[in-house]
Amino acid sequence: xxxxxxxxxxxxxxxxxxxxxxxxxxELGLRVYNPFHFRVKGNKIVLTANRVELYHGSSxxxxxxxxxxxxxxxxxxxxxxxxxxxxxxxxxVGGSTTECRSMSDQAMWTAALGRNLAERFHPVWVxxxxxxxxxxxxxxxxxxxxxxPLHPKVVVFHIGGMDQGHTAPMGLDFERISxxxxxxxxxxxxxxxRSSELFMTGYNL
Numbered sequence: 470x471x472x473x474x475x476x477x478x479x480x481x482x483x484x485x486x487x488x489x490x491x492x493x494x495x496e497l498g499l500r501v502y503n504p505f506h507f508r509v510k511g512n513k514i515v516l517t518a519n520r521v522e523l524y525h526g527s528s529x530x531x532x533x534x535x536x537x538x539x540x541x542x543x544x545x546x547x548x549x550x551x552x553x554x555x556x557x558x559x560x561x562v563g564g565s566t567t568e569c570r571s572m573s574d575q576a577m578w579t580a581a582l583g584r585n586l587a588e589r590f591h592p593v594w595v596x597x598x599x600x601x602x603x604x605x606x607x608x609x610x611x612x613x614x615x616x617x618p619l620h621p622k623v624v625v626f627h628i629g630g631m632d633q634g635h636t637a638p639m640g641l642d643f644e645r646i647s648x649x650x651x652x653x654x655x656x657x658x659x660x661x662x663r664s665s666e667l668f669m670t671g672y673n674l
Contacts, residue, residue: 516543
């Protein structure tokens with residue numbers, strides 16, 4: 470056996486021994502802190518809370534600098550009041566026309582709705598739970614996991630555009646929200662890897 474072959478075998482053995490350990494360290498590290506803020510992991514919607522995003526307007530009709538703020542719930546709008554039982558609580562659910570990522574916080578329609586309602590009701594709390602690209606299949610997941618536990622008095626649905634002509638979840642719903650429903654080997658691998666922070670980070674990337 471040549472020295473080159475023995476060196477190659479030692480390298481293969483070393484790699485096979487250290488690779489699982491490195492992957493385990495990465496998995497644990499990402500579970501402690503994941504620098505990538507993905508909205509979806511597996512079949513769950515992940516809302517990033519207390520985050521400010523800045524965008525440059527893509528059209529002269531938009532603001533030059535757009536500020537999108539996520540509150541403590543991961544929604545757009547004010548934080549929930551302490552006494553929600555005595556508050557008229559309204560949460561808007563929909564796609565991009567609800568989320569309004571092309572408008573700053575005070576310019577979106579839910580902010581205007583909150584100001585108008587505040588003239589007639591006190592106290593009032595209006596939050597924006599819109600998610601770009603999602604249809605009602607995804608909204609059902611959002612309701613189950615994030616909206617219903619808040620027990621809002623009113624939920625406003627601004628939906629329909631993403632559902633026209635569709636009787637089943639679309640691509641964004643399948644891949645981002647509803648999970649992978651296929652027996653293809655790659656889809657099965659994705660389904661099996663949903664519990665891994667490392668795998669889902671790589672898949673989302």
